[in-house]
Amino acid sequence: MEEPQDPQVRNLDARSLRGLAHPLRMRLLDALRFGGPATASQLAETLGESSGATSYHLRQLAAHGFVEDAPERGKGRERWWKAVHRGLGFDDSLLTDTDPVVRGAADMYLHEVATTQTRDLSTWMGNRTEWPEEWSRVWDMSSETLRLTPELTRELIQKMHDLLESYRPLARADDDPDAEQVRFHTHAFPIAQDRTETQP
Template structure:
């Protein structure tokens, strides 16, 4: 099993090795890694304010992530006392728990995957429960949450997966480089497809938009 986290259009996706997985296998580090994707470069102090930790704690976790090239220092920004960190652009593959892994590596993969998806779910629920008054003008009807049920063969699902992946890559290529541009906001783009437990039934579709 693998999951993918994308920040910009990838050239060569990076599959995390055992060392990187173990470095990331801490809920606070996954949160820091996620915030660097969501909000762009941060310092230990700004991250501490965002997650309610001390800057000493965030600085320690930043160094642990940097040791495995999961993040890097922003060139030409900051000082020796206040360093800025960023997540390199590109796609990573998160290997899921596998019976060929050692018990320690399998546990690390479980922690990382569980925390990534917990954060994804929390972000979605925050979006769905956000009061209209908190949404800027022009953004209130921009989002879409869609679920569609249909019956596919493995080959068909692979085709759909490729089409969705190609579509996302094309969209990212079209709009890349707009960070900080007037009128833009960071958005979360998701696509999901997976098989359900065996059951009969024809295709059906539900859609929720807010």
């Protein structure tokens, strides 16, 4: 993957990856990135966890620079948290790091990302009838299979990312009643095929 240049996107390194690679921490970070600032109690209710667990893992995320206090939202004694970055960048070299702990954390992180994306799609499928008709007509779940070289695959992936990024300046303000957060998932991977040749 290309390293993001956007300052709002944090590139994961070995240390920060070890601090993030935990299912609940990843869910907490996603909840703050996409749902906005919240307290540990609010996140516990949203995610079906105890407030003790969410408080502990929020502090761990803060120690690694993923979340920070949101004092502008704080009222009373409860602590509000917000995400520091809009997105995360993953370097494939983490999967081949010399430290097996880092390799394990990288593998766990990617599997959790895949699980989250599957959960997002399943949630939409289960709730789509609750959305206005105009949203029910614009969703997409499609796949294409092309025979490409690694170079062409990398080129196509970059073009897809560039296209999505070109729409960022067009994103609507939070107070636009016609706009919603729309999630785009992109997956590109080779399909294993049996290359055994039939002997005559």
